[in-house]
Amino acid sequence: MANLQQRIAAKGLKDIEVKSYMCFGACQEGPNVVIYPEKNWYARVKTEDLDDIVAHLAGGPHVQRLDTIDSSLKELIYQLLDTGIF
Amino acid sequence: MQGILFPSAVPEGREGLKEYRARGGYQALAQASKGPAEAIVKIVTDAGLRGRGGAGFPTGKKWQFTREAPEEPRYLVMNGGEDEPGSKKDRVLLENLPHLVVEGAILSAYAIGASKAYLYINARYDVAIKSITDALDEAKSAGFWGENILGGDFDLDFEIVAAPHNYVAGEDTAVLEVIEGRKPLPRQKPPFPVTFGLFGKPTSVNNVETLANVAPILLKGAEWYRKFGTAESTGTMIFSLGDSVNRPGVYELPFGTPLRYLIEECGGGLKSGKKIKAIMPAAPSSAFLPPDKIDTPLDHNSMRDAGSALGCGVIKLISEGTCIVEEVLRIADFFTAESCGQCPACRMETNMLSMMMKKVQAGQGGQPMLEQFNKILAFNKGKGFCNLIAMPGPPIESALKLFPADFEAHLTTGKCAAN
Secondary structure (H helix, E strand, C coil), X not given: CHHHHHHHXXXXXXXXXXXXXXXXCCHHHCCCEEECCCCEEECCCCHHHHHHHHXXXXXXXXXXXXXXXXXXXXXXXXHHHHCCCC | CCCCCCCCCCCCCCCCHHHXXXXXXXXXXXXXCCCCHHHHHHHHHHHCCECCCCCCCEHHHHHHHHHHCCCCCEEEEEEECCCCCCCCHHHHHHHHCHHHHHHHHHHHHHHHCEEEEEEEEECCCHHHHHHHHHHHHHHHHCCCCECCHHHCCCCEEEEEEEECCCHHXXXXXXXHHHHCCCCCCCCCCCCCCCCCCHHHCCEEEEEHHHHHCHHXXXXXCHHHHHCCECCCCECEEEEEEXXXXXXXXXXXXXXXXXXXXXXXXXXXXXXXXXXXXXXXXXXXXXXXXXXXXXXXXXXXXXXXXCCCCCCCCEXXXXXXXXXXXXXXXXXXXXXXXXXXXCCHHHHHHHHHHHHHHHHHHCCCCHHHHHHHHHHHHHHHCCCCCCHHHHCCHHHHHHHHHHCHHHHHHHHHHCCCCXX
């Protein structure tokens, strides 16, 4: 998480906050990075994937290879996030 | 009312071997041990005995599955973990009627062909563990267990195992894990314990109260037993009433007795003198019933038809003036704390439900938040290694349906409607 924060800061992305959340029900496919409110979910993230994720946050392409979470779980969690649960 | 387990009223002191034998104790063993084990299974099946641990599974069927499993040795495990909040029945049986339990365990072990029985007892039950330990000593001296029981070729050994006092430690496969020396984490099923249980061998895990019914059934017969209760729920059950009533305690009643009788005649009604707002027939995991269901018969089918469940008979009464949101939040937090955490779906569900209920309590989230409860529960249905994942559902779903005004009050004012 600290690694991701450092890379975001190095890229000069000031309106992005990195924080840990409770279990979203996909820990067996973790580490997970959920980007909200944009609604993107990257699973089984490794250190070598972080540059691609930060590039996406900076306006780059979606990292398709990490988008492996079941769509029904994603939908459920996004709806919960929309209610302002956090 | 005459019971099957409690000879007259709830026993106040410990019944020793001499007293137990004076009322026919160990006669069932003396008779049954002369015959084939299959006969025991048949009588218990014919009697319609169902497990008293909560699920109500037919005991004869469970024994048959265990007997028919090809592997050997087989094991009997008595589940006396009793960590259901408010349940006192197993403790009373273990402390006061230890020989009724021990004779039931010996008969059950004979029925399934087990040569070793583990008695798994809540570690906090010091008196119960002492009572059972003494009963085992007395029974062994009298030749009721050990080698060549009553001169026959049946050998049986006992071992007492102290059960950790957390909720999942009472789940059948978590019990097996503890006996094998590991943490109380439920196993994925199938395979079920009847084919792959303790040390990978066929195992019947039976609740204390279930085992206590076995000797009376064998002594007096299936037909006698079926005179108690209903066609689908035969015999009696021990119900636990908490401190909210005038006469808290345990009450043995025939299945089918109206809930009102237990609450009013046995318990003496609410101590506060207030009206009942809701009833949980199997706290904390059953659906709430409204007060107009107070005449529902206390049996598995009637409770299911009324929209709830009987569980292991812990009846909780909610009085007028109690906020259901606060009540459900306590339940959600209980299951969050008691989830063992090994299944991601259970971890997510229980934590989400607690967090969402706290938001509702604080008046945040509005109607969209309320709509998420059923979605979370539906999404996780059938997931997880054990049934804990299904337990927060009935109380939450029924609370939302029966008491919308309590939720509305919190969402609009952040306070209880009751206050």
